[in-house]
Amino acid sequence: MAPPLCMLIFLLFFSFPFSSSFILNNNHSLSFPLTLTETPLVKHVSNSINKNQRLRILSSYNVKSSFKYSMALVVSLPIGTPPQIQQMVLDTGSQLSWIQCNPKQRTNSKTTSPRPPTTSFDPSLSSSFSLLPCTHPACKPPVPDFTxxxxxxxNRICHYSYFYADGTYAEGKLVREKLALSNSQSTPPxxxxxxxxxxxxxxILGMNRGRLSFPSQAQVTKFSYCVPTRQDRxxxxxxxxxxxDNPDSSHFRYVDILTFPQSQTMPNLDPLAYTVPMQGIRxxxxKLNIPPSVFKPDAGGSGQTMVDSGSELTYLVDAAYNRVREEVVRLVGPRIKxxxxxxxxxxxxxxxxxVEIGRLIGDMAFEFEKGVEIVIPKERVLADxxxxxxxxxxxxxxxxGAASNIIGNIHQQNQWVEFDLANHRLGFGEADCARLAK
Incomplete structure (x- = not known):
């Protein structure tokens, strides 16, 4: 899609704590963590599904799919009954999944002719579609982990609004609908x-650890993706x-997902993010002179390090960014624009x-506990x-306005990244992701 929109995750200008991201003017985005509270997941799944049905659903998920990558990871998912294909950004930094539902026709101010509508979901064509009433707990949750x-x-239907950083907004209704994962596998509503x-x-396909995320509602306990390299944006x-399960996981190296107690209130922390124990940068x-404490949440939650597929770039707090910049200036300072x-x-x-500048800088590595690291070779250390x-x-x-370290998808290229929710760990494994997708 040209020009490609990046990440499509949004900054919400509310006084409510909520995990989100926002669009930047230069066509990339950043997942922007605000405070949430983690709650147990199973009890919030549809009450119409009994325990045995949940276990059958859980054990049946074993699906390989693909996504298109320019700046966002865009999956195409069949939704509804019969299925309608919807494109959604795979985002491990947000919770709510949402689709386009018959967006209003817009007119071009110069020609007054309607713009072509995006491919949208038509609820009237799906027998499994239902609206969420205002009385549903998700509309006014008793525990504010999803605000x-x-x-x-x-009509007493639950309505939501997203406000964007550029002053525009998106609005719609909360609904229930099935996702078809294969010809024989589908989620409950x-x-x-x-x-x-x-x-x-x-x-958006919201993939964080919140109770209304796709993995939590569908009871997916493990997922993974492999981001290929690209020639240009x-x-x-x-x-x-x-x-x-991932068939290549035998060579993955794992780090623990850091979790935080519900009673630990920190204004700059997102407890539903995939927080990892980063140790340093090389x-x-x-090895840059950055204390490991820079990559850990302080008393206010600042310094949290998370893995986010919904952010294109990697972002560092000043204490880390300044050390990286000092080293780059030492190596190639006169060439900086x-x-x-x-x-x-x-x-x-x-x-x-x-390529020449990359050789002067050399390889770059993000170092984690247990000797695990993500290495960015000098050939890819610069991004177009x-x-x-x-x-x-x-x-x-x-x-x-963020106070976090965020590892974006640009530094997840040619890596398997596995989110093993059952064992509270993240796995990394080097791979030729373009070849694996063929």
Missing amino acids: LPTSCDQ LILGCAQDSKDPWG SSSVTGSFYLG IGAT KGYVYGNAADMCFDGNA VGGGVHCLGIGRSERL
Whole structure:
């Protein structure tokens, strides 16, 4: 899709705590963590499904799929009965899944002719579709781990609104609908957002640890994806996505997902994110002088390090970003594009031969506990951001109002990333993701 919209995750201007992300003007996004509270998951699944049915559903998920990757990871999922194909951004940094539902026709201000509608879901064609009444607990949850602003319309149907950073908004209704994972496997009816007014071409598949996320509602205990490399930001490549066991997991290396007690209230912490025990950063053979505490939540939750498929770039708090920039300036300082800041956050950018500059910088690695690391080879250490400019792919999170370290999909390329929810761990394994998707 040209020009591709990135990540499609949004900044909500509410006083409510909620995990979200936002669109940046330079076509990339950042998952922006705010405070949530984790609650048990099973009791919130549809009451119409008994325990044995849940176990059968859980054990039956073993699905290999794919996604298209330019800046976002976009999966195509059959939704409803009979299924209608919907494109959704695979986002481990948000909770609510939502689809486009018959968006209103918009007119071009110059020609007054209607724009072509995006491919949207038609509820009238699905026998498994139902609206969520205002009396449903998800509309006004007793435990505020999902504080999506909701209201009741005149028909007592649960209505929600998302406000975007650029002043626009998306709104719709909360509904229940099935997702078909294969010809023989489908989920029970899940709670989704049905957006009726949105400028975005895709929906969202919310994959975090919240009780209304797709894994929690569908009782998926393991999923993984492999993000391929891309030549430039205008190209689209195909990656692999698994629900259930991954056949390559024997060579994965695992780190624990850090969890936080419900009683531990920290304003800058997202307890539903996939938080990992990062230890440091290496550039070439140099281990940067960054204390490991910089990558851990402080008393207010700042410094949390999370893995987020919904953010294109990686973002670091100032204490880490400054050390990275000092080393890059030492290696290739005269070549930095002066006065250029990508997305108001990334200022380690260059004109000229990206391969040559990459050789001067060398490999980069994110180091975690247990000796696990993500290595970005020097050939890919710079990312194409358009206009002949290449950047290190790291932004300063505090410039954007965030207080977290976020590992974006640009630094998950050629890696299997496995989310083993049953064992509270994340697995990483190097791979040729483009070849695996063929």
